[in-house]
Amino acid sequence: GEDVEQSLFLSVREGDSSVINCTYTDSSSTYLYWYKQEPGAGLQLLTYIFSNMDMKQDQRLTVLLNKKDKHLSLRIADTQTGDSAIYFCAESIRYSSASKIIFGSGTRLSIRP
Amino acid sequence: GAVVSQHPSRVICKSGTSVKIECRSLDFQATTMFWYRQFPKQSLMLMATSNEGSKATYEQGVEKDKFLINHASLTLSTLTVTSAHPEDSSFYICSAREALGNTIYFGEGSWLTVV
Numbered sequence: 001g002e003d004v005e006q007s008l009f010l011s012v013r014e015g016d017s018s019v020i021n022c023t024y025t026d027s028s029s030t031y032l033y034w035y036k037q038e039p040g041a042g043l044q045l046l047t048y049i050f051s052n053m054d055m056k057q058d059q060r061l062t063v064l065l066n067k068k069d070k071h072l073s074l075r076i077a078d079t080q081t082g083d084s085a086i087y088f089c090a091e092s093i094r095y096s097s098a099s100k101i102i103f104g105s106g107t108r109l110s111i112r113p
Numbered sequence: 114g115a116v117v118s119q120h121p122s123r124v125i126c127k128s129g130t131s132v133k134i135e136c137r138s139l140d141f142q143a144t145t146m147f148w149y150r151q152f153p154k155q156s157l158m159l160m161a162t163s164n165e166g167s168k169a170t171y172e173q174g175v176e177k178d179k180f181l182i183n184h185a186s187l188t189l190s191t192l193t194v195t196s197a198h199p200e201d202s203s204f205y206i207c208s209a210r211e212a213l214g215n216t217i218y219f220g221e222g223s224w225l226t227v228v
Binding site for chain 2: 033035041042043044045048088092100101102103104105106
């Protein structure tokens with residue numbers, strides 16, 4: 001089946017690193033994404049990783065992919081108050097000649113002073 | 114970067130009427146567009162996948178006669194909620210995948226309130 005799971009909440013202190021974890025079930029994933037959603041807003045693509053990669057770094061963001069365990073994580077270094085949002089993990093799955101994206105439930109990241 | 118525009122961003126309609134939401138890729142061609150629905154404090158639920166020039170593929174449980182999707186060109190897909198009911202009130206988001214790549218970009222979303 002197609003399922004993407006995330007923990008619902010994460011609270012970190014300002015300046016610390018945040019690590020948001022995600023697990024997925026479909027081994028045919030081609031791309032895995034991290035999206036950010038601020039209150040009342042749409043989705044913002046943060047980063048993505050191809051399924052044959054282990055790691056991708058983009059400024060404060062580091063994505064780690066363990067394909068064997070079907071585990072994806074997003075690390076935000078030096079977390080700031082502006083990072084408060086819901087973070088969605090998503091996987092792109094190919095079926096027939098098309099593909100679709102399945103989202104996790106989202107992890108609400110809150111920053112404490 | 115690539116931009117996906119959704120219109121309207123907010124709409125209020127009366128029960129029984131139909132409302133159309135547009136999704137446009139502004140600076141790229143999108144062969145595939147996706148429509149999602151988000152209930153309060155919940156994740157995005159994929160409603161349907163539309164490919165330019167062909168019929169949309171609906172996810173299980175989504176009424177295709179109620180949520181009409183048209184993808185008439187490489188830059189425009191529309192979602193029409195027919196005979197709207199208060200239970201259809203939700204946040205609808207579209208996304209578009211570049212024809213030449215695999216990156217998917219999302220629109221800002223449309224808040225639909227049916228009264």
